[in-house]
Amino acid sequence: MPEIKDILLGNQRAGARMIRLIEEGSPKAFPLLKQLYPHSGNAFIIGITGSPGVGKSTLMDALILEFRKRDKRIAVIAVDPSSPFSGGAILGDRLRMQRHATDEAVFIRSMASRGQTGGLSRATKDTAIVLDAMGYDIILIETVGAGQGEFDIASLAHSTGIVSIPGTGDGIQAVKAGILETGDVFIVNKCDRPGADASVHALTMMIGMRNRGTQLSNPSPKWTPLVLKTKALDGTGVDELADTFLSHFDFLKKNSLTDQTKRTQETLYFKSLLNDLTLEKIRSFMEASPKYDAVLKKIQTHEMDPISAAEHVVNTMIILK
Amino acid sequence: METTHKIRVLIAKPGLDGHDKGAKIVALALRDAGMEVIYSGLHQTLEQIVQTATQEAVDIIGLSIMSGAHLPICKRLITMMKKQGLDDIRLTVGGVIPYQDIPGLKEMGVAAVFPGGTSFEDIITGMNNLFE
Numbered sequence: 148m149p150e151i152k153d154i155l156l157g158n159q160r161a162g163a164r165m166i167r168l169i170e171e172g173s174p175k176a177f178p179l180l181k182q183l184y185p186h187s188g189n190a191f192i193i194g195i196t197g198s199p200g201v202g203k204s205t206l207m208d209a210l211i212l213e214f215r216k217r218d219k220r221i222a223v224i225a226v227d228p229s230s231p232f233s234g235g236a237i238l239g240d241r242l243r244m245q246r247h248a249t250d251e252a253v254f255i256r257s258m259a260s261r262g263q264t265g266g267l268s269r270a271t272k273d274t275a276i277v278l279d280a281m282g283y284d285i286i287l288i289e290t291v292g293a294g295q296g297e298f299d300i301a302s303l304a305h306s307t308g309i310v311s312i313p314g315t316g317d318g319i320q321a322v323k324a325g326i327l328e329t330g331d332v333f334i335v336n337k338c339d340r341p342g343a344d345a346s347v348h349a350l351t352m353m354i355g356m357r358n359r360g361t362q363l364s365n366p367s368p369k370w371t372p373l374v375l376k377t378k379a380l381d382g383t384g385v386d387e388l389a390d391t392f393l394s395h396f397d398f399l400k401k402n403s404l405t406d407q408t409k410r411t412q413e414t415l416y417f418k419s420l421l422n423d424l425t426l427e428k429i430r431s432f433m434e435a436s437p438k439y440d441a442v443l444k445k446i447q448t449h450e451m452d453p454i455s456a457a458e459h460v461v462n463t464m465i466i467l468k
Numbered sequence: 469m470e471t472t473h474k475i476r477v478l479i480a481k482p483g484l485d486g487h488d489k490g491a492k493i494v495a496l497a498l499r500d501a502g503m504e505v506i507y508s509g510l511h512q513t514l515e516q517i518v519q520t521a522t523q524e525a526v527d528i529i530g531l532s533i534m535s536g537a538h539l540p541i542c543k544r545l546i547t548m549m550k551k552q553g554l555d556d557i558r559l560t561v562g563g564v565i566p567y568q569d570i571p572g573l574k575e576m577g578v579a580a581v582f583p584g585g586t587s588f589e590d591i592i593t594g595m596n597n598l599f600e
Contacts (some may be wrong), residue, residue, distance in 0.1 A: 160553060163525035173472055234474070235499035241520070242509040248516040254523055259504050261472070 148175065151182050157220075157281045159254055165277050166256055170270040180273055187279035188409065189252030190222075191396045192286045194300035196266060196329075197310030202336040204243040206310060206379040207289050212246050213382070213389040214285055220252040222283035224274055226267055228291050229259040236260075240289055254283065265299035266290035272303055272416060301329035302415055305408060306395045308332045308388075311350075313342035327357050330372050331395050334388065338376035350374045368402045370395060433464055475503045475525040475595065480512045482533065482541050490584075491532035494562065497594070498530075514541070518548045521557055528579075528595055533563040536552040539572060546577045550574065558598045 148170070153161035165183075168176040168441050193210075195203050204225065211221050225240035238257035247253040256278075260268045267290060278286050290300050301307045309330040333354070335346045351374050373391050377384035399405045442460055445451040453461070479495045481488055488510050495505045506524050508516070521529050533541060540556055546559060558579035565573070565583040573581050580594045 159519075160522050163523050167476075167525040229504075230499060233500045233502045235502045236504045237495055237499050238506045240505060241524075242507060245508055245512070245516060245520070248508075248519045248523075249513070255520075256523055257506050259474075 148384070149179065149427065151179060154179075154183060154277065154281055155186055157283075159251075162254065162277055162281050163256070166270070166274050169273045169277070170258070170261075170268075176273070180276060183276055183280040187276045190275075190286045191280075191306070191393075192288065193306045194288045194304030194307040194391055195310060196290040196298070196300050196307065197292070197334075198315070201310045201312045202379045203239040203289050203292070203310055206334065206336055206377065206385070207240070207287055208244045208247070209377075209379045209382050209385040210287060210389060211253060213385050215247070215250065215252065217389070219284040220282065221247075221254075222278035222281070223253070223255040224258055224271055224278070224286065224290045225255065226258045226260055226271065226291050228262045230260070234261075241440055254281070255280065260291050267299045267303065275303065287442045298329045302412060302447040305399055305405065306331045306392050308334055308392070310334045310336050311346065312337045313340045313346045313449060315346075327353055327421075331370060332388070332391050333372055333374045335374065335376050336379055338378050338384065343376055347374050347376060368398075370398050396447060429465065433460060436464065438464065475528065475599070476506065476524065477503050477528045477530055477595070478506045478508060478517070478521050478524060478526045479530045479532065480508045480517045480520070481510050482512050482514060482531060482545075483535055483537060484511065485533070485535040486510055487534045488532070490534075490563065491530075494530065494532070494588070494591060501592040503595070514545050514548055517545065518552055518554070521546060521549075521554060524550060526557060528558045528560055528598065530565075530595075531559070531561045533561060533565070536564065538563070538565055539569060542573055542578050543576050550558065560595065560598075562591070 149164040150159040154165055165179060169180070181335055194208060197203055207223060207225070211223065214221050218267045221242065225238070227236055227240055229236045236259035238259060241257050244255055247255065256274065258268050258270065258274070263269050271288065273353070275286050288300060288304060307329050309326060313335060333350050335343055354374070356373050375384055375388050375391060377388055379385065399408065437462060442451065442456045446453055446456050477498055480493050481491055495507050498505050506520065508520050517529065519529065521571055521587060531541070542561060543560065549559065550559060559577065560580040561573065561578055562582035563584060565581055567583065570581045579584065582591050
């Protein structure tokens with residue numbers, strides 16, 4: 148059982164055990180998490196997302212190196228998909244970051260998505276709280292290789308970087324819902340390949356159009372997303388990328404947007420917890436009732452259709468005043 | 469919240485030997501058995517392995533060794549694991565391991581040995597049995 152004081156001191160063994168409890172949904176996790184929560188809220192959370200193979204993990208590795216040069220303590224959460232068939236997973240993002248394994252100011256945790264769609268796992272948010280309370284300055288989160296629907300990261304991170312490579316898709320790919328709206332920084336990685344400038348141009352144009360669209364409806368100060376070229380493998384452009392992330396964070400702080408982000412995040416977090424806890428409580432209450440078994444039997448003997456059965460259970464067992 | 473226990477395994481190749489096909493195939497078999505496998509790649513130092521096992525809070529470390537250096541590697545790793553307080557993590561080893569070395573490995577604290585030729589089924593059962 149991890150001790151709160153060890154976690155707050157940044158002890159990696161204690162932090163790792165705490166994260167394990169969270170991931171397993173252990174009843175021991177919540178009481179500890181409640182104590183850690185007041186110590187969180189200081190870290191700068193950066194999300195890195197993009198399609199499989201664009202170089203997210205390699206870019207993470209280069210960013211760790213760059214932020215370490217600036218003496219920042221870095222925590223990493225790297226999410227990879229779970230097999231929908233076996234529930235198992237191969238977590239291989241870490242492979243590209245292993246040179247930082249023995250740096251005591253770096254903590255890397257691989258995480259399987261465990262059936263969660265959206266690019267993260269259920270445990271990611273709570274894990275970020277633990278790493279934040281452990282005193283890491285920056286938390287880098289790498290999502291599952293994302294397509295066109297994995298944008299949960301935007302509600303968790305202060306800054307979201309969207310990684311692409313030259314030569315994929317025409318302009319219209321970039322205007323599709325989600326991709327443009329959630330990015331604060333756009334990264335064209337593997338920029339030594341042909342077509343990099345065309346990709347930068349297309350993205351810049353789309354961002355310009357997006358901003359014209361939102362400026363009218365929302366006059367508050369707005370961050371204009373930047374498009375950067377990198378070659379993560381040799382670190383080209385990564386110093387500028389780190390600068391950009393940090394200046395975005397400064398921008399958020401200066402315009403009190405970090406508070407706003409925090410409020411939005413806390414509301415979302417509260418609602419999702421409420422969903423889970425309510426569902427669990429009501430369902431276990433229902434399933435314990437003889438009425439539940441009776442209805443289940445009626446479905447099996449075709450006396451009742453599943454729709455009427457579900458309605459019947461809800462209407463007769465939940466009485467709201 | 470619903471509790472889900474999954475076995476987490478770190479598959480690592482210490483030292484200089486560059487033959488990682490076996491380690492990769494075992495990683496896939498373990499995934500198909502429902503385990504979460506952290507694959508840390510080739511040429512890992514023992515320090516890296518200990519630190520990775522710590523941060524990832526794994527249940528099992530699976531070393532793949534083809535170099536013949538399994539005895540000194542395991543001995544040193546066990547000492548380092550003890551020092552770091554990783555008493556609850558089981559060390560297993562596979563690869564080119566002569567049968568006559570197995571008792572020695574077990575004696576120094578290796579929880580299970582899977583020499584070349586062990587079936588996937590036996591590896592999976594062997595790993596699951598470590599928790600019974």
